[in-house]
Amino acid sequence: MKRTTRAFAAGILFATTIIATIYYTNHNQSKNNTVSEKQYEQLVAERNELADALEKLKKETEKTTPPQKETYIYTLTIAKGESSRDIAERLQQAHIIDDAQSFLTYLDAHELTRAVRPGTYVITSDMSYEQIARKITK
Template identity: 90%
Template sequence: MKRTTRAFAAGILFATTILGIVYYTNHKQLQPNKISEKQYEQLVAERNELANALEKLKKETKKTTPSQKQTYIYTLTIAKGEASRDIAKRLQQAHIIDDAQSFLTYLDAHELTRAVRPGTYVITSDMSYEQIARKITK
């Protein structure tokens, strides 16, 4: 038993020695290559060119993009028993929502189609589907 343990320990010592020799002889190769000053200057110049191009693009985009989106306000009156598809159509015609079908899909997905309550509500075009649904289902 002692002989086996000694042989095992000698094997581990031998393997560790070999690994140490390999590591220290190849240690310089494992370090990342340092870039020269010329390469560094070239990278900085490329970065500056890209930054300038991005600034130009931002300025051009600001000129062509309207500064504000128009907000519509609509007073929605819901009669008792009115179908949610009719409400969605009216909201689309009043430019409150972009697509009546997607609003109906939202109501169906959240099981709010039958929760719509009659009444008069002030709805704006900057409201999300969630905000509109919360308002008309209270």
């Protein structure tokens, strides 16, 4: 009977040791998880602050930088005997110039109306009237 009691006591001691080990191991892990959660919350807060700062910077940049104008490219083909008015209207329709009449006035003022040469030209919307005129009159 002594032997049975000792075996029973040893079993209880062994089981208690295992349960205590499991309890303390899990308890320490939950403490570590709590620290990780705090760190996570801090990282989320920092991320939100950075996102807010970036959004503010983006809005300030939009205010200070003017919107960029879109550049159009047009291949202009001028036939022999085609009028300057037709050319100016096609350039306006292609968004190369803003106003056909202004371009015609420029050509007239510089006596280039009759100097327009037939051919195919690549014209862009960022070119000035002078640059366009120089290109189509040479």
